[in-house]
Amino acid sequence: MARTVGSNGARTAKAIREAGVHLIYKHGYEAMSLRQLAAEVGLQSGSLYKYFENKQSLLFDIVRDHMEDLITRAEAAMDGVEGPIARLKAYVDFHLRYHMTRSAHVFIANMEIRSLEAPHRATVVEMRRRYEGMLEQALREGAAAGLFRVPEPKVATYAIISMLTGICMWYRSDGRLSQDALVALYTDLVLEGVSRPEGVAMPDVVAALPSPAGRRRARA
Amino acid sequence: MARTVGSNGARTAKAIREAGVHLIYKHGYEAMSLRQLAAEVGLQSGSLYKYFENKQSLLFDIVRDHMEDLITRAEAAMDGVEGPIARLKAYVDFHLRYHMTRSAHVFIANMEIRSLEAPHRATVVEMRRRYEGMLEQALREGAAAGLFRVPEPKVATYAIISMLTGICMWYRSDGRLSQDALVALYTDLVLEGVSRPEGVAMPDVVAALPSPAGRRRARA
Amino acid sequence: MARTVGSNGARTAKAIREAGVHLIYKHGYEAMSLRQLAAEVGLQSGSLYKYFENKQSLLFDIVRDHMEDLITRAEAAMDGVEGPIARLKAYVDFHLRYHMTRSAHVFIANMEIRSLEAPHRATVVEMRRRYEGMLEQALREGAAAGLFRVPEPKVATYAIISMLTGICMWYRSDGRLSQDALVALYTDLVLEGVSRPEGVAMPDVVAALPSPAGRRRARA
Amino acid sequence: MARTVGSNGARTAKAIREAGVHLIYKHGYEAMSLRQLAAEVGLQSGSLYKYFENKQSLLFDIVRDHMEDLITRAEAAMDGVEGPIARLKAYVDFHLRYHMTRSAHVFIANMEIRSLEAPHRATVVEMRRRYEGMLEQALREGAAAGLFRVPEPKVATYAIISMLTGICMWYRSDGRLSQDALVALYTDLVLEGVSRPEGVAMPDVVAALPSPAGRRRARA
DNA sequence: AATGAATGAGCATTCATTCAT
DNA sequence: TATGAATGAATGCTCATTCAT
Structure with a gap:
């Protein structure tokens, strides 16, 4: 049988992406299995590897x-x-x-x-x-x-x-x-x-903050 | 060998809890394996089940x-x-x-x-x-x-x-x-x-909010 | 390696069934391990799950x-x-x-x-x-x-x-x-x-049996 | 605390035997665990080894x-x-x-x-x-x-x-x-x-049975 | 006589991944 | 483009058993 009209790679890729977002959102990345994802878009799990590396x-x-x-x-x-x-x-x-x-x-x-x-x-x-x-x-x-x-x-x-x-x-x-x-x-x-x-001073403890100048670490 | 000298249940329990917090924090619950956890506290993974159900x-x-x-x-x-x-x-x-x-x-x-x-x-x-x-x-x-x-x-x-x-x-x-x-x-x-x-009015859109009274759903 | 040349799902399914009967007969269901079964048919144990649910x-x-x-x-x-x-x-x-x-x-x-x-x-x-x-x-x-x-x-x-x-x-x-x-x-x-x-009477104790009529439990 | 009055080895041995019969009958030998057995008689599973070798x-x-x-x-x-x-x-x-x-x-x-x-x-x-x-x-x-x-x-x-x-x-x-x-x-x-x-002959096929004399194998 | 901490091997099962077709 | 058969490693978990105390 020929392929379904309009069934093409781009469409499948999009379906995979959307199902992936949905499943990761719902279960978390670690907890989502590629079998689930494949099932969601009607593929065998091995077939997903046409659409991503891993x-x-x-x-x-x-x-x-x-x-x-x-x-x-x-x-x-x-x-x-x-x-x-x-x-x-x-x-x-x-x-x-x-x-x-x-x-x-x-x-x-x-x-x-x-x-x-x-x-x-x-x-x-x-x-x-x-x-x-x-x-x-x-x-x-x-x-x-x-x-x-x-x-x-x-x-x-x-x-x-x-x-x-x-x-x-x-x-x-x-x-x-x-x-x-x-x-x-x-x-x-x-x-x-x-x-x-108007007219509100900073709390003392903040006024006394060390200067941020010269620090190397990205986060406070 | 059965029992390390000085091994102690309460101490082990505490060590497991702390290592558990540390590993879940670091890798996430799904990604943490009980073998890792066991290794962290120097046990075989099966031995953990003395300390929790699962x-x-x-x-x-x-x-x-x-x-x-x-x-x-x-x-x-x-x-x-x-x-x-x-x-x-x-x-x-x-x-x-x-x-x-x-x-x-x-x-x-x-x-x-x-x-x-x-x-x-x-x-x-x-x-x-x-x-x-x-x-x-x-x-x-x-x-x-x-x-x-x-x-x-x-x-x-x-x-x-x-x-x-x-x-x-x-x-x-x-x-x-x-x-x-x-x-x-x-x-x-x-x-x-x-x-x-002083003298600051609510933004119009907020002033026009529907009343929360009588709503059933817990979240806004 | 992915697939042995000539490997065939239906053949494998039959081999698993037969090996299963053989091993359960020989060792009992509880005593048979799926590793044994897999070895018997030349597979990894995880591969059996293509052929049965559990x-x-x-x-x-x-x-x-x-x-x-x-x-x-x-x-x-x-x-x-x-x-x-x-x-x-x-x-x-x-x-x-x-x-x-x-x-x-x-x-x-x-x-x-x-x-x-x-x-x-x-x-x-x-x-x-x-x-x-x-x-x-x-x-x-x-x-x-x-x-x-x-x-x-x-x-x-x-x-x-x-x-x-x-x-x-x-x-x-x-x-x-x-x-x-x-x-x-x-x-x-x-x-x-x-x-x-010809002419052989039932033993007395049997002749005196209670009638089975009306009993509810399936087994005597 | 001293031992319970009348709590003695013989009594425990008997309890273990009875619980063993019960559990093997119910679940089968392979499926019965010594933990179950120990629990049934109120012991730790390791303690059973005072009463049997394995x-x-x-x-x-x-x-x-x-x-x-x-x-x-x-x-x-x-x-x-x-x-x-x-x-x-x-x-x-x-x-x-x-x-x-x-x-x-x-x-x-x-x-x-x-x-x-x-x-x-x-x-x-x-x-x-x-x-x-x-x-x-x-x-x-x-x-x-x-x-x-x-x-x-x-x-x-x-x-x-x-x-x-x-x-x-x-x-x-x-x-x-x-x-x-x-x-x-x-x-x-x-x-x-x-x-x-009276007057009932053996079926032919049985009358024609090979003699069991001289066979070595225990079962027919 | 019994505990309780631990072992180490084993289990059923799931997983991401590969690849000939 | 997709399948389906398979891998091999890993997972959570259970088990019989040991032994210092």
Whole structure:
């Protein structure tokens, strides 16, 4: 019998990718078996190797492509936005909407870094740093302009990103609150959190922080 | 040979638990093998079964005990603290210090919930809800007292806890910033984020939120 | 190496089944290991799982298929045979020849019922009941016709079947006695055992038996 | 703490033996674990080795003791009984009652011979031969005296013993039929099966049997 | 007489992967 | 493009057995 009309490699490749995302999201990379994946797309497990080199590279492909997409879209969202406050708002808005829309990919990229082999992990970590850097930059500029109260931009970056990313652990598109409402709520939390209020001094312990200058290690 | 001189059940049990935490933290529950664990404590893998029923219950024991410890200590930390602001500060302080001190346990409890079988997972999720409830309660009281600007206490709870918990992803005890400094930084972010500033109105979209009253589903 | 030249699924499946019968017959189901079985057919033990779901289902497949074969052939052997005496003879003849020819299968079906998990066991027990029912029916009809002296057809059924089945414990095809001779000997024992002799009364204790009517439990 | 009053080795030994019989009967020798056995008598599994050398010798002890008991009692039951018919009746009577009373032991001795290592098995097989020999002897004498129609006493022996032994597969002491009734039924089957009826010739095929004289192999 | 800690071999089963067809 | 047969290593787990205490 000839092949089914329209049954072609590209379609299968896409089906594998989607089933892979779904299964890794649901069971975790280690717990997902290639037999399951093959069954999901109606193949024998050996046939998957036409579409990827091995299980590890399936994961890497998924995570790398996701990170590229994330960065590309973030840059597009921030493109042309002027001023630290507007840029911070744009970042928060983008990050939240992206995480609500593509929660499975995001979840995988956050949870399965551990399952990536060292070189792959390094690549992904570097991409994540670039993405986080966009937020850090906005915070630094806002602080320099006297708009934000962020003595430690790196810490604030981690804090804000953790807070925003957490949304993909519980957000459901059929929930009571709309995406717009949630964006408004989080934006408010973030903006108030970092904005300089009139006449409020930094706590002493922060004022006495050692200077970050000259340190070598990437993380505080 | 039967028994190493000086071998001792309680000591072995403790060693297994610690090695288990370490290996699950490092490789993930699925990726850790009991042979690895046994090797770490100098046993044959079959001998581990004197100390737990199976791999799953090792994980559950670790997570459950951690959650019990977390809740007990949180309650102790909040005990006698009066007023929403003070209570919020106490919660943030406790949460951060605990997460900086026991980051492996915390990491496991957050990451490996997925690896728990349904009934175990239900138990842990319930415990987590109780722990989160302490924060939510403080936020609600603060809002009711007109101190906090939190139209959606549940969302704010998730947001704050995500932000704080994120610290265990990067904190190193030998880092540049002390625990005190980090606590001060995060406390500032949280407090400013939720405090009611003079004459600042809610964003329109939040003001127009549907009332949470009467909804049945647990999550927003 | 992937595939031995000329290897063939159907052939392997048959080889596994036969080796399985042989090993279970020789060592017992519990004592047979799948490594042994795999070695017998020249495979790695994991490869067996292409051919059965698990060890238990290998046993069940063997026993079920045997029972189906037994019943089908018994019905064929009895088909068209008229009259209780002729039917009893046909049953004895069939049963003996079958048990002499396929003693390994028969042995397994009798000995390893205990090793079947409950639902499988129930299925097999039900099939056995059907097979035994054919003999019981012949005995009942002969008794009703005044030809047989069987006050308790169920007991007589068990007795006769036990007697006949015992042959597979010692029969060897290269023994001194031919199948025909053995069939003649057993037929004689059975026929004389149940036939009504002239003027011979039942022993008193049997005459005084409680009526089986109305009892619920299947077995005497 | 001192030992419990009356807790002594002999009592424990007996408990182990009984639990062993029970568990082997229920699960089979291979499937029974010494942990189960130990738990049944309230010991640690290592402690069992004060009472037997190893698992195999527990089985052998059980089977050997049972066979000794069987033979001793059979000899006592036949002692002083005169004449082939009376002796045959006495054997049948004894065998049935013994098998109804001690069905677990009997079952084990029949089913687990396969699990005995070669030398142990040889011992048990020899004992069984002695026990069967008592029946064979009675049949031979009855045939020689012209009372029985048994051209092949060995075959008849196997047939009768199989038939009688089968009772322990289904007999329940709370069944509808009493032991006396069952003994009467089986005795009747056996006696009629082997007794010489007036003017009934042997079937041709049996009349033409090769003489058993001079053969070496133990089984027909 | 019994414990309890441990061994080391073995088990059924699953896995990612290979490759001739 | 896909199959299906197979590998070989690994996994979680159970077992009979040992022996210092």
